Amino acid sequence: MNYKFSDKVTKLQASAIREILKFTSVPGVISFAAGNPAPEAFPTERIAEISAELLRDDPILALQYNITEGYAPLRDFLKKWLASKKCYNADFDDIIVTSGGQQANELSCKVLLNEGETLLCESPCFIGSLNAFRSYNVNLCGVDMDDDGINLEKLENAVKTQKNVKMLYVIPNFQNPTGRTMSLEKRKAVYELACKYDFIILEDDPYGELRFAGENIPTIKSLDTEGRVIYSSTFSKILSSGFRTGFVSAPSEIIQKIVVCKQVSDVHSNIWAQVVAQRFMTTVNLDEHFASLRKIYKKKCDIMCSYIDGGFSEKISYVRPEGGLFVWCTLPDDCDMNDFCKKAIQEYKIAVVPGNAFNIDESEKSHSFRLNYSTPTNEQIEKGMEILAKMTKDILG
Amino acid sequence: MNYKFSDKVTKLQASAIREILKFTSVPGVISFAAGNPAPEAFPTERIAEISAELLRDDPILALQYNITEGYAPLRDFLKKWLASKKCYNADFDDIIVTSGGQQANELSCKVLLNEGETLLCESPCFIGSLNAFRSYNVNLCGVDMDDDGINLEKLENAVKTQKNVKMLYVIPNFQNPTGRTMSLEKRKAVYELACKYDFIILEDDPYGELRFAGENIPTIKSLDTEGRVIYSSTFSKILSSGFRTGFVSAPSEIIQKIVVCKQVSDVHSNIWAQVVAQRFMTTVNLDEHFASLRKIYKKKCDIMCSYIDGGFSEKISYVRPEGGLFVWCTLPDDCDMNDFCKKAIQEYKIAVVPGNAFNIDESEKSHSFRLNYSTPTNEQIEKGMEILAKMTKDILG
Numbered sequence: 001m002n003y004k005f006s007d008k009v010t011k012l013q014a015s016a017i018r019e020i021l022k023f024t025s026v027p028g029v030i031s032f033a034a035g036n037p038a039p040e041a042f043p044t045e046r047i048a049e050i051s052a053e054l055l056r057d058d059p060i061l062a063l064q065y066n067i068t069e070g071y072a073p074l075r076d077f078l079k080k081w082l083a084s085k086k087c088y089n090a091d092f093d094d095i096i097v098t099s100g101g102q103q104a105n106e107l108s109c110k111v112l113l114n115e116g117e118t119l120l121c122e123s124p125c126f127i128g129s130l131n132a133f134r135s136y137n138v139n140l141c142g143v144d145m146d147d148d149g150i151n152l153e154k155l156e157n158a159v160k161t162q163k164n165v166k167m168l169y170v171i172p173n174f175q176n177p178t179g180r181t182m183s184l185e186k187r188k189a190v191y192e193l194a195c196k197y198d199f200i201i202l203e204d205d206p207y208g209e210l211r212f213a214g215e216n217i218p219t220i221k222s223l224d225t226e227g228r229v230i231y232s233s234t235f236s237k238i239l240s241s242g243f244r245t246g247f248v249s250a251p252s253e254i255i256q257k258i259v260v261c262k263q264v265s266d267v268h269s270n271i272w273a274q275v276v277a278q279r280f281m282t283t284v285n286l287d288e289h290f291a292s293l294r295k296i297y298k299k300k301c302d303i304m305c306s307y308i309d310g311g312f313s314e315k316i317s318y319v320r321p322e323g324g325l326f327v328w329c330t331l332p333d334d335c336d337m338n339d340f341c342k343k344a345i346q347e348y349k350i351a352v353v354p355g356n357a358f359n360i361d362e363s364e365k366s367h368s369f370r371l372n373y374s375t376p377t378n379e380q381i382e383k384g385m386e387i388l389a390k391m392t393k394d395i396l397g
Numbered sequence: 398m399n400y401k402f403s404d405k406v407t408k409l410q411a412s413a414i415r416e417i418l419k420f421t422s423v424p425g426v427i428s429f430a431a432g433n434p435a436p437e438a439f440p441t442e443r444i445a446e447i448s449a450e451l452l453r454d455d456p457i458l459a460l461q462y463n464i465t466e467g468y469a470p471l472r473d474f475l476k477k478w479l480a481s482k483k484c485y486n487a488d489f490d491d492i493i494v495t496s497g498g499q500q501a502n503e504l505s506c507k508v509l510l511n512e513g514e515t516l517l518c519e520s521p522c523f524i525g526s527l528n529a530f531r532s533y534n535v536n537l538c539g540v541d542m543d544d545d546g547i548n549l550e551k552l553e554n555a556v557k558t559q560k561n562v563k564m565l566y567v568i569p570n571f572q573n574p575t576g577r578t579m580s581l582e583k584r585k586a587v588y589e590l591a592c593k594y595d596f597i598i599l600e601d602d603p604y605g606e607l608r609f610a611g612e613n614i615p616t617i618k619s620l621d622t623e624g625r626v627i628y629s630s631t632f633s634k635i636l637s638s639g640f641r642t643g644f645v646s647a648p649s650e651i652i653q654k655i656v657v658c659k660q661v662s663d664v665h666s667n668i669w670a671q672v673v674a675q676r677f678m679t680t681v682n683l684d685e686h687f688a689s690l691r692k693i694y695k696k697k698c699d700i701m702c703s704y705i706d707g708g709f710s711e712k713i714s715y716v717r718p719e720g721g722l723f724v725w726c727t728l729p730d731d732c733d734m735n736d737f738c739k740k741a742i743q744e745y746k747i748a749v750v751p752g753n754a755f756n757i758d759e760s761e762k763s764h765s766f767r768l769n770y771s772t773p774t775n776e777q778i779e780k781g782m783e784i785l786a787k788m789t790k791d792i793l794g
Contacts, residue, residue, distance in 0.1 A: 270667035
């Protein structure tokens, strides 16, 4: 038969990154195209211990239905932990556990935006969130970024000119794909614009704990006095991405609506992972745990950047990230980025992600590409970056 | 601030069952209002063994990102298993693993229906699916049921009079809430109507393996030659509901769209649960496993029905289920069902679910209530049903 799909889905494409990832299983290819946490960052032994105890002493808890809001002791932990980071305000916020940060962002869009209403985001932007927003047929409008985050003039202009602006989506810390961090001044200014023009900010912070350089910067959520910031994060980069366990801290009226939408989406998130996460977070020394992760990622980032600094053509520019998983490299204007990325994979067997994959409109030009240092081993980074450095000089001189 | 939620969410309410479940934690209340599998039906020891092996020998598999379609060996198992049940046709179908049956049904609606288009369903109908469909603002239209499933005349009439009928949602085996099973004749007739009027059938089969009486009836999916049946099911009732692991077998064009929508919803389902499910299903004797589950549920159903047959007022009618988790009891026309259910919880401390909770329009009258026998212990069923039997005689004579 001839299938007629819904309008919101007809235009939705599998992410361009997936197409590139297909090449990465070709033997001999070194991939800087993924976004997976470093496998050595998973605390496998402690997780195995906690899981064994749980399945021995309380198996029904791990196997039976639970409530949509999330495992109550995990929510209690999150309230305390996020309050200590000023990302949860007990006066008006509540918390829901979600199936990864992805669901947190998807449901935030679903509960607040009608088809055709405007959602602003940084350009370039995390492709998973872009596609989630696209799947609700909202009017997506990208705002260009500077080195220290979203461009304020362009943001205000977009708010004024786009119709029915309901929400701004940002990743202030070590943004995906650019690795850039929004300055405190900009965070304050963005929040002021939200108050002035009455829109919601969706602050996505999957990498916040992975700062290995520079000073911590307060979240936008910590500046929120009016209840207009939704803060979403995840255990994917600090514990396990296969868990699919994320969380949202937001004004309780918004959480209530997200709960109803989550109930119809998957009833609740896998409960084994929620219990393991809660027991892990409340029994290990978190400072030590995060320090060990930061050490892993700092090392990987340092290796990658040493090849950019010492080996890349000087015509390529980048901003050194202070945390997270990604480096964003920009080619000179006269170099065709898509040709560069194609040549990288086909001739040099190095996979990178073409920058236009992160554009709101993929057909718009981009001169950048994304490198990931968390997934490859240190040896793969050395070997692959040496090849990539040679390629940049071969091509750009 | 004053939050403006999206139209599709504004009208969406937490399920009425949840309101009743609040009472069930009151001390002394016996609840027949839930829908959880019997805890003794979970194969806890084997799951603990498999999990320990997995986390010891292959922890990164259990903790790292995986692909949206689902864990490849689990999909391979499902293809073989469902093909053996004629619920997967290798010529045109594909399979995706979902976060429970709930997500399977939600995404089937999302990919196929625009706001305002018509989705037909049995009336009464499973409330979780109703709310999922409501959250996409589709035109929901209920079709009355007979003892052997949906009324065919009313179905054809609805197809003719409702605009843009895209899909029919049915639970042919031991339907929730009625416990009724659709006859083979009706399954064939429903499929013929789908071909004649060009709509898709979403066949939800969470309880199919839990048949403890009567003869197996072929699924609608097994009759599908044109590629117009989406078959969804879950491990919730045969392995663990806390896993949140379900699956869909459908024409590959439809699966491709569901994959894209699942990717933006939660990237993939918890991978630990997927691997454990695959290893469980491929290492135990499934016939024995299912036989042990059927024995548990047959016993519980027998106890419950013995009190209905022997103790209830004769003015209450019901159809004895041949499987599944629920019994649907109907009061005489002159008895107010909501008063009855209120009195049951408040005076007799027995929780049942008022039938109108399963109506497409909750404000429409219902004379029925739903009893669940899977969640309470056998002792609780005996004690609670004795009280409920007395109540029916107190009130109805």
